[in-house]
Amino acid sequence: MPQGGQDITEGVVVRWIKAEGELVRQGEVICEVETEKAVFEVVSPVDGVLLKIVAPAGARVPIFALIGVVGEPGETVAEEALAAEPPAARRPPDVEAIRRRLADGGAQGDDLKISGRARKLAAEKGIDPQEVSGTGPGGRIIEKDVLLHMEKRRISVAALRGQSEPLTRMRQAIARKVLQSKQTIPHFYVTVAVDMTAALILRESLKAAGRSLSITAWVVKAAALALRAFPRVNSRIQEDRLVVFEDVNIGIAVELEGGLVVPVLARADSLSLADVAQRTEALVAAAHSGKQLGVDPATFTVSNLGTLGVDNFIAIINPPEAAILAVGAIRRQPVVNAEGSVQIGAMMNITLSADHRAVDGALAARFVGHIKHDLENPQGLVG
Numbered sequence: 001m002p003q004g005g006q007d008i009t010e011g012v013v014v015r016w017i018k019a020e021g022e023l024v025r026q027g028e029v030i031c032e033v034e035t036e037k038a039v040f041e042v043v044s045p046v047d048g049v050l051l052k053i054v055a056p057a058g059a060r061v062p063i064f065a066l067i068g069v070v071g072e073p074g075e076t077v078a079e080e081a082l083a084a085e086p087p088a089a090r091r092p093p094d095v096e097a098i099r100r101r102l103a104d105g106g107a108q109g110d111d112l113k114i115s116g117r118a119r120k121l122a123a124e125k126g127i128d129p130q131e132v133s134g135t136g137p138g139g140r141i142i143e144k145d146v147l148l149h150m151e152k153r154r155i156s157v158a159a160l161r162g163q164s165e166p167l168t169r170m171r172q173a174i175a176r177k178v179l180q181s182k183q184t185i186p187h188f189y190v191t192v193a194v195d196m197t198a199a200l201i202l203r204e205s206l207k208a209a210g211r212s213l214s215i216t217a218w219v220v221k222a223a224a225l226a227l228r229a230f231p232r233v234n235s236r237i238q239e240d241r242l243v244v245f246e247d248v249n250i251g252i253a254v255e256l257e258g259g260l261v262v263p264v265l266a267r268a269d270s271l272s273l274a275d276v277a278q279r280t281e282a283l284v285a286a287a288h289s290g291k292q293l294g295v296d297p298a299t300f301t302v303s304n305l306g307t308l309g310v311d312n313f314i315a316i317i318n319p320p321e322a323a324i325l326a327v328g329a330i331r332r333q334p335v336v337n338a339e340g341s342v343q344i345g346a347m348m349n350i351t352l353s354a355d356h357r358a359v360d361g362a363l364a365a366r367f368v369g370h371i372k373h374d375l376e377n378p379q380g381l382v383g
Contacts, residue, residue: 040292170259217277224268251298
């Protein structure tokens with residue numbers, strides 16, 4: 001089971017396109033799997049025969065678990081592969097059972113730092129102790145903590161009218177990721193204004209010649225070159241080490257109904273501007289259809305809200321990356337040029353959110369300055 005994203009822990013086999021005993025070629029699609037964010041295709045790693053389907057359609061499987069075996073015609077599948085049963089679909093936790101065990105002082109309660117009186121009260125009132133903040137010694141939950149939690153919940157329910165609905169799997173994944181980011185990554189932000197006048201003129205001339213290039217493609221190309229010039233931004237913190245990546249894989253934030261996904265443009269620094277535009281368009285189209293093209297992890301992300309009229313914003317870093325670039329709308333406004341004259345320019349704000357553990361202020365400034373220079377001198381991006 002491919003990971004399909006850095007925060008994905010499991011996937012569901014949607015369907016098998018190939019049957020057991022059928023010939024397959026390297027790179028040929030053999031099944032489809034679904035993660036919290038997308039449906040994507042799994043391809044055969046080699047030429048051969050699909051000897052065994054280990055995880056049938058509908059099975060929920062942890063990442064990297066065995067789902068099928070491809071080998072030579074007539075080859076015997078290893079006994080351990082035959083014995084590997086796909087994990088059963090996980091059921092949501094039985095909250096009532098947990099609360100009954102709390103009332104009985106069972107194992108679930110013993111795992112919590114909670115007093116006997118607080119445990120009993122939580123069980124009686126249907127309160128999940130995991131939601132209660134403990135103020136006792138060592139963070140122990142005591143009776144008054146449960147009472148305070150009940151009062152806060154009563155006030156919030158009484159004060160507001162509305163409907164409750166469970167979070168979708170996509171929103172749950174987004175919630176986990178952004179919470180992890182803001183709790184564990186020390187963000188800081190650097191904003192510059194970019195004069196896109198020359199880029200827009202060049203873009204129009206290319207469009208007239210039959211080459212339509214989105215603004216996102218120009219920004220992604222400029223960011224890819226900046227990451228190659230300043231590789232420390234193309235990195236992650238791993239325990240007490242800084243891991244600098246050789247591949248420049250740029251994630252592109254795509255809005256979907258009910259959430260967002262970040263498909264990845266792999267090795268973007270090696271692509272021409274036209275290739276960046278074409279592949280970005282394909283990635284976005286696949287995302288809107290609920291599919292994911294490839295499973296390469298991102299090393300940096302670009303989020304463009306300029307198409308929605310947003311002038312300026314700061315984005316939350318996508319862990320475990322070290323930075324994300326937020327792109328605003330292009331607005332025509334007066335600009336003072338180098339000679340001191342006022343002219344109309346097409347200005348666009350870009351903001352880098354950076355992990356201060358990996359990136360310092362001066363490096364961030366040089367990085368966004370590199371992007372600004374390339375966008376204001378766009379001919380170098382077209383080659």
